[in-house]
Amino acid sequence: MTDVRTEEPRTVQGAPRIGESAPRPDGIPKVNGSFAFSSDLWHDRMLWGGTLRSPHPSARIRSIDIGPAVAVTGIHAVLTSADVPGSPTYGLEHADQPVLASDVVRYEGEPVAIVAADHPDAVRLALDAIVVDYEVTMPLVDPGVAESSDPIHPDGNLIRRIHLRHGDQEVVGDVVVEGTYEVGMQDQAFLGPESGLAVPAEDGGVELFIATQWLHADRDQVAACLGLEPGLVRLTLAGVGGAFGAREDLSLHAHLCLLALHTRRPVKMVYSREESFHGHVHRHPARMWYRHHADRAGNLVRVEARLLLDGGAYASSSGAVIANATCFAAGPYRVPSADIEGVVVRTNNPPCGAMRGFGAVQVCIGHEAQMDRLAAALGMDPVELRLRNVLAPGDRLSTGQVITGTAPVAEVLRSCADHPSAASLPGDPMSLPGGAGRTADPAHVRRGEAIALGFKNLMFSEGFDDSSSAICRLEGGVATVTCACAEVGQGFVTLAQQITREVLGVDEVVLAPAATATMGSAGSTSASRQSWMSGGAVQAACEEVRVRLLARVADDRGVDPDELVLVEGRVVSLSGDFEADLASVTAEAIEAEVEFRHAPTSPLDENGQGDAHVSFAFSAHRAIVDVDRDLGLVKVVELTTSQDVGRLLNPLQAIGQIEGGAAQGVGLAVMEEVLVLDGRIRNASFTDYLVPTALDMPPVEIAALIEQPEPGAPFGAKGIGEPPCISSTAAVVAAIRAATDLDLTHVPVRPTDIALAGA
Amino acid sequence: MTIARTLDDACVALAEHPDALLLAGGTDLMVGVNRGQVGFDHVVVIDRVDELRGWRREGDELVLGAGLTYAEMGRGELPVLLPALAQAARTVGSPQIRNAGTLGGNLATSSPAGDTLPVLVALDATVVLRSSHGTRKLALDRFVTGVKQNALEPEELIEAVRVPVLDGPQEFLKVGTRNAMVISVASLALVVDRAGRSVRVGLGSVAPVPVRAVEAEAFVDGAIDWDTGSAPEAAVDRFAGLVAEAARPIDDQRGTATYRSHAIGVLARRALRRAFPGGAP
Known part of the structure; x- marks a missing residue:
């Protein structure tokens, strides 16, 4: 496979250990354009693939005529559902999504046929030439009526309902506040569109080079669709241009393999930006009703909530998303009584699934707005109210689970609230709301400030049997680590090496490519889980190598292994009798493979109760915003944050995650929304789906990174990827409320919500 | 080629x-x-x-x-x-x-x-x-x-x-849902010709073509005190209303017609005030 380019070699300059700011080996190549993304894959004999998508959100397919497409010059294959040899459907939780639609299309953009040709222009001509006779049907687009409507899928319109009941159900608070909130559909907006290269193999299998978050889950789903043994489908990670959850589901994976196996030629496919908006799942839009009860002193008494998420046409990971939303609906607070119903339904809207924050983002917007309402109703300071109710170790969640790990919630909140603000009054007109448009009149700009607190689970929940595997091989003083963990930007490339150096005292560490053929599963790069799971696997594999190494040297020297230690690349006897260079004692390689697991969890029972989660991470954001009330334009002036990180493994990378997550949070607060009308996306481009620019994203002030080592986690480190985008949105929206005195129940807050409020 | x-x-x-x-x-x-x-x-x-x-x-x-x-x-x-x-x-x-x-x-x-x-x-x-x-x-x-x-x-x-080449202040204001790099939801250009004692206003994104707010121009030309360069507050209000009336906006994915009409009036008021600060309350 020497003619296939995948990723750049991965080495870290210098030899950073745990706690040091290891620079990313792919950092400079990504900035200067030399990093090979999956869209850069190339094979000299390759064909180009393309996908015909449904123009309708709901229709029956009467017939598909591929004849005119087959006649296009340069076409090598035109495939439909009839050409799928294995399972006709796939899915992360339920195999409910067709590889190619056969009789019905259930969302705009659903794949109907695929083609391969020797030139992208021929692909386009062939796709235009396929004749699909659709009988258009009325789409189901309102999630509110999904359950009472005719099923649009054999599995029905209810994807999952969880009714969580905790504590005394009769209790009522002295002070009660109620609110309804709506969150729009957010896109992950990664820069690297879906792309990959499939190469047919001589053994009847296929090699797939792909940007993904979980190689082995992809492999198993693709193999089932192809009707092949999983071992015959070999995936190798190609350069990933961002993921954020959008690469958890299959997109073009099975299509590429079908085309490659059919044509016996390598096939490459790259989605356009517009196609990408239709080609991956989005963050679930949410409708949330809340009622909070408190006593007069401000102690939470009871939380009631009704959560409705729109899952779109197929299940994807909706079941796990609604579990998170339900479990964390009350926020990181002690809630003695709760009645929380979470429902996710099927509609003919674009499918929704995983996105950074995974169900916790939507409910944080709800529970934090409620805490502010409650503070107002009680006449209390919002920070004081929260501090009175925050969770602490030993407390129970609304799921009944007792927090046994660290939970520095008060520390996170207090440090963020107490941090001095560096925000100055705007001077440069460019820094006013409206920015380069020069719209603001400084006399009409109002400033607002608010704080929000959020949390979520780390790793998979509800009894999922989660594991990661790693191999460590030490030879000639050089450690080679193999793990199928998908590097999607989170920083496993530096962490794996830092951990290995820390355990083995070596400088030189090589990280082998991530592939299914060489390794067992590392699990998904999601749920803030890889530092813990694959980091833990690497740590355990390295520990095992260390033990075997010391045993070998002890045996050679005739001493007790307990008399030996590994210090800075040397094996040293405690008695001082001898020391040996690591390179010399590992001339013959030592290798260990370890499968790592976290402590088991339990499913939720019929009342949504159970020890369903492994660990939790907490964050707080304080936002300062300037608002042009007349035009409804917002400038986020400053974001201050504190986060519970367990232990910092790579401070530079942690800051990168915290800033990047906050940018996605700011985006959801003020501009990011996939606009869907009658089941159709109206803004499938970066012209109209807006993400923050440098003028929209304020400096992120890190007030504190709270280091309280988490038991069971490698080096005590908690995952840090998701919390930054949970509480940031809620804080920005609350600050806009503070600046405008408006309720602002729709997120993102749109200019019209402010400018035309009350009109 | x-x-x-x-x-x-x-x-x-x-x-x-x-x-x-x-x-x-x-x-x-x-x-x-x-x-x-x-x-x-x-x-x-x-x-x-x-x-x-x-x-x-x-x-x-x-x-x-x-x-x-x-x-x-x-x-x-x-x-x-x-x-x-x-x-x-x-x-x-x-x-x-x-x-x-x-x-x-x-x-x-x-x-x-x-x-x-x-x-x-x-x-x-x-x-x-x-x-x-x-x-x-x-x-x-x-x-x-x-x-x-x-x-x-x-x-x-x-x-x-x-x-x-005109002698007089000029202003361009544009509303977008992002602080930079954004397609206009509504925009307004105001240029002043002091010698000709006229104000001219061009509007963007609020009609199929760029339009002039002719009535607003005619009104404000006569309402401005050209010798002191000031505009009474009531005139600014009236001007903003007339500019908004000149707009024929539509609803699209970037904004609603109602918002555009509202926004163009706000832009008109602010642009005129920047050009003629005198007379502000």
Whole structure:
């Protein structure tokens, strides 16, 4: 496979250990354009693939005529559902999504046929030439009526309902506040569109080079669709241009393999930006009703909530998303009584699934707005109210689970609230709301400030049997680590090496490519889980190598292994009798493979109760915003944050995650929304789906990174990827409320919500 | 493909291929090409035609080459001579787009959201069109005829735009849902001609074509105290209302008609106050 380019070699300059700011080996190549993304894959004999998508959100397919497409010059294959040899459907939780639609299309953009040709222009001509006779049907687009409507899928319109009941159900608070909130559909907006290269193999299998978050889950789903043994489908990670959850589901994976196996030629496919908006799942839009009860002193008494998420046409990971939303609906607070119903339904809207924050983002917007309402109703300071109710170790969640790990919630909140603000009054007109448009009149700009607190689970929940595997091989003083963990930007490339150096005292560490053929599963790069799971696997594999190494040297020297230690690349006897260079004692390689697991969890029972989660991470954001009330334009002036990180493994990378997550949070607060009308996306481009620019994203002030080592986690480190985008949105929206005195129940807050409020 | 070095080259190539695409900065055109929405048999590349580059002063007029880039509109003397145009250019895209995109391209695309168009219509700009048959001139409001439609004939290209040098403040304001790099939801250019004692207002993204707020102009010309440069608050209110009435906006994915009408009134009030701070309460 020497003619296939995948990723750049991965080495870290210098030899950073745990706690040091290891620079990313792919950092400079990504900035200067030399990093090979999956869209850069190339094979000299390759064909180009393309996908015909449904123009309708709901229709029956009467017939598909591929004849005119087959006649296009340069076409090598035109495939439909009839050409799928294995399972006709796939899915992360339920195999409910067709590889190619056969009789019905259930969302705009659903794949109907695929083609391969020797030139992208021929692909386009062939796709235009396929004749699909659709009988258009009325789409189901309102999630509110999904359950009472005719099923649009054999599995029905209810994807999952969880009714969580905790504590005394009769209790009522002295002070009660109620609110309804709506969150729009957010896109992950990664820069690297879906792309990959499939190469047919001589053994009847296929090699797939792909940007993904979980190689082995992809492999198993693709193999089932192809009707092949999983071992015959070999995936190798190609350069990933961002993921954020959008690469958890299959997109073009099975299509590429079908085309490659059919044509016996390598096939490459790259989605356009517009196609990408239709080609991956989005963050679930949410409708949330809340009622909070408190006593007069401000102690939470009871939380009631009704959560409705729109899952779109197929299940994807909706079941796990609604579990998170339900479990964390009350926020990181002690809630003695709760009645929380979470429902996710099927509609003919674009499918929704995983996105950074995974169900916790939507409910944080709800529970934090409620805490502010409650503070107002009680006449209390919002920070004081929260501090009175925050969770602490030993407390129970609304799921009944007792927090046994660290939970520095008060520390996170207090440090963020107490941090001095560096925000100055705007001077440069460019820094006013409206920015380069020069719209603001400084006399009409109002400033607002608010704080929000959020949390979520780390790793998979509800009894999922989660594991990661790693191999460590030490030879000639050089450690080679193999793990199928998908590097999607989170920083496993530096962490794996830092951990290995820390355990083995070596400088030189090589990280082998991530592939299914060489390794067992590392699990998904999601749920803030890889530092813990694959980091833990690497740590355990390295520990095992260390033990075997010391045993070998002890045996050679005739001493007790307990008399030996590994210090800075040397094996040293405690008695001082001898020391040996690591390179010399590992001339013959030592290798260990370890499968790592976290402590088991339990499913939720019929009342949504159970020890369903492994660990939790907490964050707080304080936002300062300037608002042009007349035009409804917002400038986020400053974001201050504190986060519970367990232990910092790579401070530079942690800051990168915290800033990047906050940018996605700011985006959801003020501009990011996939606009869907009658089941159709109206803004499938970066012209109209807006993400923050440098003028929209304020400096992120890190007030504190709270280091309280988490038991069971490698080096005590908690995952840090998701919390930054949970509480940031809620804080920005609350600050806009503070600046405008408006309720602002729709997120993102749109200019019209402010400018035309009350009109 | 023809790579023209001179205006004559370009005109000859266009005479041979009347349906050819003209390529200068490509910032609009290539989006359409990449999406497969723009088909073509021939391309005439004009970004190397010196006669289209830059700008010059001819008496009381400025002649802006069709190849003048947005970045160039913000450099040197132009921001002093045509502040509204420089302000409009600054709101366009990213630095890369502003380095490539051109005035001629903005005109030729004739989008209702074209950022320079409200400025040009407020300035009563004249578009100079050129073909192998000669040169003709069209007032801007005759050049842009509809949504992405204009009076360019086959074989014709935009050579330049002529605008007057005016003595008086100029303002350009644009509403977008992001603080930079955003398509206009509503925009307004206001230019003052002190010698002629007139205020002219061009509106963008609130009608199929860039429009003038004629009634608002006529009203405010008489309401301003030209000797003190002040505008009474009531006049500013009335002016803003009349500007909003001149808008004929629609709902689309970027904003609602109601919001656009509201926003254009706010922009009118603020632009006028910036130009005439005197008389504010």
